[in-house]
Structures are given as C-alpha cells and as structure tokens.
Amino acid sequence: MIPYGRQDISQQDIDAVVAVLKSDFLTQGPKVPAFESALTSHTGAKYAVAVNSATSALHIACMALELGEGDWLWTSPITFVASANAGLYCGAKVDFVDIDSRTYNLCPNELEIKLERASVEGCLPKVLVPVHLCGQPCDMKRIRELCNKYDVKIIEDASHAIGGYYEGQPIGSCHYSDITVFSFHPVKIVTTAEGGAALTNDHKLSEKMALYRSHGITRDQDEMTEVSHGDWYYQQITLGYNYRMTELQAALGISQMMRLKEFVAIRHKLAERYSFLLKGLPVLIPYQLENTYSGLHLYVIRLQLDEISATHKEVFEELRVNQIAVNLHYIPVHMQPYYKAMGFKYGDYPDSEQYYKEAISLPMYPGLSESEQDKVVKVLTSSLASK
Incomplete structure (x- = not known):
C-alpha cells in the first residue's frame, strides 16, 4: 500500500x-x-x-x-x-x-x-x-x-x-x-x-x-x-x-x-514531477500564490468531472483498490452532523462544497519513490476515461 x-x-x-x-x-x-x-x-x-x-x-x-x-x-x-x-x-x-x-x-x-x-x-x-x-x-x-x-x-x-x-x-x-x-x-x-x-x-x-x-x-x-x-x-x-x-x-x-529544509525541498521535487506527469489530464493541479513558498504537506488535485465518465467516488475507489491510499482533505466542517445540528446546511459555502466534490489528496512524503509516483499517475490516468 x-x-x-x-x-x-x-x-x-x-x-x-x-x-x-x-x-x-x-x-x-x-x-x-x-x-x-x-x-x-x-x-x-x-x-x-x-x-x-x-x-x-x-x-x-x-x-x-x-x-x-x-x-x-x-x-x-x-x-x-x-x-x-x-x-x-x-x-x-x-x-x-x-x-x-x-x-x-x-x-x-x-x-x-x-x-x-x-x-x-x-x-x-x-x-x-x-x-x-x-x-x-x-x-x-x-x-x-x-x-x-x-x-x-x-x-x-x-x-x-x-x-x-x-x-x-x-x-x-x-x-x-x-x-x-x-x-x-x-x-x-x-x-x-x-x-x-x-x-x-x-x-x-x-x-x-x-x-x-x-x-x-x-x-x-x-x-x-x-x-x-x-x-x-x-x-x-x-x-x-x-x-x-x-x-x-x-x-x-x-x-x-535539522532536516526541515531537506524535507520541504523533496516535497517540491515530488510536486514538480506530479505536475509534469499530470499535464494534459482532466485534473486541476495545485495553484501557488505569488510571493509564497508552500510547505507542501499535501498535493491535492481536483477532478474535472464534466470531462470524464467516472464519478469522484469511482476514481477514488479505483486508486484505493490498486493499493494507493489516497485521501480527501477535507469534508467541509459545516457538513459534519455535529455542525449541521447547529443550523449549518448544504449550500452555505458553495466553493467549499464544490471543492469537496472534486478533491483527492495524492501520496506526498519524502520517502515516495519515482516508481511509486509513476504507479499513482498510471492508475489515476486509467481511471479518468474520457467521455
């Protein structure tokens, strides 16, 4: 995994x-x-x-x-x-x-x-x-x-x-x-x-x-x-x-x-490689705000669902079935049952809710090898069948 x-x-x-x-x-x-x-x-x-x-x-x-x-x-x-x-x-x-x-x-x-x-x-x-x-x-x-x-x-x-x-x-x-x-x-x-x-x-x-x-x-x-x-x-x-x-x-x-700079530098190399490998696929890659340098804890893509036949859930599950433990960061807090009980409801924060419908966190950590990264992209590509 x-x-x-x-x-x-x-x-x-x-x-x-x-x-x-x-x-x-x-x-x-x-x-x-x-x-x-x-x-x-x-x-x-x-x-x-x-x-x-x-x-x-x-x-x-x-x-x-x-x-x-x-x-x-x-x-x-x-x-x-x-x-x-x-x-x-x-x-x-x-x-x-x-x-x-x-x-x-x-x-x-x-x-x-x-x-x-x-x-x-x-x-x-x-x-x-x-x-x-x-x-x-x-x-x-x-x-x-x-x-x-x-x-x-x-x-x-x-x-x-x-x-x-x-x-x-x-x-x-x-x-x-x-x-x-x-x-x-x-x-x-x-x-x-x-x-x-x-x-x-x-x-x-x-x-x-x-x-x-x-x-x-x-x-x-x-x-x-x-x-x-x-x-x-x-x-x-x-x-x-x-x-x-x-x-x-x-x-x-x-x-x-003592290894903080090294860890973040490796994450940036992995992110650059992901962005290159994902070029041309129906996904949005992370945006970088001007005059900033990200810690890159996560690499989140957003599926362009109007361009693929699979659903968000199907793509996620296809990756999981292939031993790639992707995740989703996060379910909007206001959609949690505890917060819904306070009066929050679907539709309150549309951009957050749209993000949740499309986001997937790909594997991102210093020990991730190029071959593992290639596998992630290969399985993702096969799951993104065009309409």
Missing part, C-alpha cells in the same frame, strides 16, 4: 529518542525548551510553547486571546474539525468564511464582505483562524489589514505549513498574526510522533499559554503569595490542562527540525 503520507525516521532520530530514554528526564526536562528554541530559531518568532497536539495548541491560543461565551470564532470550512472545535471548547460560537477556489484557503474577498455585514449586525468575530491548507500560505497581508480594521485577533492554523514562506517571512514568524499553530503529527512535514506548538511575539500571550498547558500551575512566588514557602511550592493561578509535550517527543522534534 502506498500511503498518502508517512513519517521519515532516520537513525539520528532513533538515537535522539534512545538517549532520552537513558536520561533522567522523560516528561519535563531540557529537551522541550530546546525544541521550542529550534522553532523560534527557524521562524523568527520570539516565543514558542510546545504541547501534545496542534488541537491543544489551538485551544490554549484561543484561551490566551480570552475567547469565551458570547464571542465568535471564524475559520475556513475546508480544514480539520479542530480549527473550529477550539472555539467551541471556549464556549464561543463558530462560523465560517468560504474558500478561494484557486488556493483552497480562506478567501479574503469573502472575508471582507462578511466582516462588513457582521459589523452592521453587531456580530463581529473576536478570533479568525485562517488555515494554510496543504502548506499553501493564506494571503495574510490582506487578511491582517481586514482584521485590523475590525479589531479581530488572528490565529494562523499552520498545521500543514512549517517550512513554508510568505512574503519572504517563514510561516510561524507571526508577522501578520497574534499566534501561529503548528502540528507535528506523523504525516506532517516534521514529526514528534504526536505534538504541536503555539508561537507568538507577545510575551504575555506566551506566559498565558504556558500556564494553560500545565494545569494553570506555576512555581513562581509573587507578592500575592500569603507566606514564604520552600522550593517544593507550586500554585495554581488559573484553570489549565495537561497538554504538555514529553522529552521523547521533543528530542524527536529537535532531530527532525
């Missing part, structure tokens, strides 16, 4: 994890801050807070921005459900902004229209979560200008995008956002087995997120401490969660970050 994505683990990675297993620390030790330092060194952001998943990172980011009951969070319908769920965790309401049909990211034009309407109706969002789908950066400059106009905070969901660049800035620099979130799931660009991180240039936000990831507990004694305590002392000053990253995960992440 050729998977749609998989981790690339080297002997260096294994040695890094084994070294931690032989050390004094497995959960909280020197590797987590060292991994956070690797993230800030790459991105240029001032602070990084490593956690056990990107979902946790989204949650603490929303909490740090004080999202709560009565507030709105807006995001893209084409994303994993966590981008929206993080708002619900905080008691906020969730809404969506339709995608740009070229980039598949949140559309700035749709955002402008929706913000103008929300301003009149008195229901502006407190937080916007643009998602860098497939690693392709959103048009963050335009999005930041619109959000500044209406005092909307921005969390970049860059779960797919570490290693990418926008306007010459590394994704994660937070140049156009308050907080950026990364994912280190095994199929992502670099992995910590499971894990995530929230980056920011705001010291207060970083302190809040660090508290929220660890039960709201600190060992610092301040003027509010009633009596003097010994070194054993800790105090809970807010309600937090157990979202900490382990030393094992951090050690793997540090090792993987």
Whole structure:
C-alpha cells in the first residue's frame, strides 16, 4: 500500500529518542525548551510553547486571546474539525468564511464582505483562524489589514505549513498574526510522533499559554503569595490542562527540525514531477500564490468531472483498490452532523462544497519513490476515461 503520507525516521532520530530514554528526564526536562528554541530559531518568532497536539495548541491560543461565551470564532470550512472545535471548547460560537477556489484557503474577498455585514449586525468575530491548507500560505497581508480594521485577533492554523514562506517571512514568524499553530503529527512535514506548538511575539500571550498547558500551575512566588514557602511550592493561578509535550517527543522534534529544509525541498521535487506527469489530464493541479513558498504537506488535485465518465467516488475507489491510499482533505466542517445540528446546511459555502466534490489528496512524503509516483499517475490516468 502506498500511503498518502508517512513519517521519515532516520537513525539520528532513533538515537535522539534512545538517549532520552537513558536520561533522567522523560516528561519535563531540557529537551522541550530546546525544541521550542529550534522553532523560534527557524521562524523568527520570539516565543514558542510546545504541547501534545496542534488541537491543544489551538485551544490554549484561543484561551490566551480570552475567547469565551458570547464571542465568535471564524475559520475556513475546508480544514480539520479542530480549527473550529477550539472555539467551541471556549464556549464561543463558530462560523465560517468560504474558500478561494484557486488556493483552497480562506478567501479574503469573502472575508471582507462578511466582516462588513457582521459589523452592521453587531456580530463581529473576536478570533479568525485562517488555515494554510496543504502548506499553501493564506494571503495574510490582506487578511491582517481586514482584521485590523475590525479589531479581530488572528490565529494562523499552520498545521500543514512549517517550512513554508510568505512574503519572504517563514510561516510561524507571526508577522501578520497574534499566534501561529503548528502540528507535528506523523504525516506532517516534521514529526514528534504526536505534538504541536503555539508561537507568538507577545510575551504575555506566551506566559498565558504556558500556564494553560500545565494545569494553570506555576512555581513562581509573587507578592500575592500569603507566606514564604520552600522550593517544593507550586500554585495554581488559573484553570489549565495537561497538554504538555514529553522529552521523547521533543528530542524527536529537535532531530527532525535539522532536516526541515531537506524535507520541504523533496516535497517540491515530488510536486514538480506530479505536475509534469499530470499535464494534459482532466485534473486541476495545485495553484501557488505569488510571493509564497508552500510547505507542501499535501498535493491535492481536483477532478474535472464534466470531462470524464467516472464519478469522484469511482476514481477514488479505483486508486484505493490498486493499493494507493489516497485521501480527501477535507469534508467541509459545516457538513459534519455535529455542525449541521447547529443550523449549518448544504449550500452555505458553495466553493467549499464544490471543492469537496472534486478533491483527492495524492501520496506526498519524502520517502515516495519515482516508481511509486509513476504507479499513482498510471492508475489515476486509467481511471479518468474520457467521455
């Protein structure tokens, strides 16, 4: 089976994890801050807070921005459900902004229209979560200008995008956002087995997120401490969660970050080869926004269904039958039963829904060989019989 994505683990990675297993620390030790330092060194952001998943990172980011009951969070319908769920965790309401049909990211034009309407109706969002789908950066400059106009905070969901660049800035620099979130799931660009991180240039936000990831507990004694305590002392000053990253995960992440540029470069070579091999077929290949460099977590094609006799489902299943584990990223969040129960319905976001009818994620990972890539294209070609 050729998977749609998989981790690339080297002997260096294994040695890094084994070294931690032989050390004094497995959960909280020197590797987590060292991994956070690797993230800030790459991105240029001032602070990084490593956690056990990107979902946790989204949650603490929303909490740090004080999202709560009565507030709105807006995001893209084409994303994993966590981008929206993080708002619900905080008691906020969730809404969506339709995608740009070229980039598949949140559309700035749709955002402008929706913000103008929300301003009149008195229901502006407190937080916007643009998602860098497939690693392709959103048009963050335009999005930041619109959000500044209406005092909307921005969390970049860059779960797919570490290693990418926008306007010459590394994704994660937070140049156009308050907080950026990364994912280190095994199929992502670099992995910590499971894990995530929230980056920011705001010291207060970083302190809040660090508290929220660890039960709201600190060992610092301040003027509010009633009596003097010994070194054993800790105090809970807010309600937090157990979202900490382990030393094992951090050690793997540090090792993987050393190959980040290599991983992304290989993905670009694979993407270029796909685009060449797919030339002339009735599919749309990925579009690249000007002045950007994608992390290329995914390579998504869109079937031109009016030019072929097979259905979307038939093409997908033909690939699966031939041991090619393609996937679909994603089912629009508003079409999930849980969100339909909130009142969302088919027809609310037509560009996202059209994307869903046509999209297929082809295998994309550093270990994908040319012969495997040739097989993917061969099976895809045979399934795209002309009308």
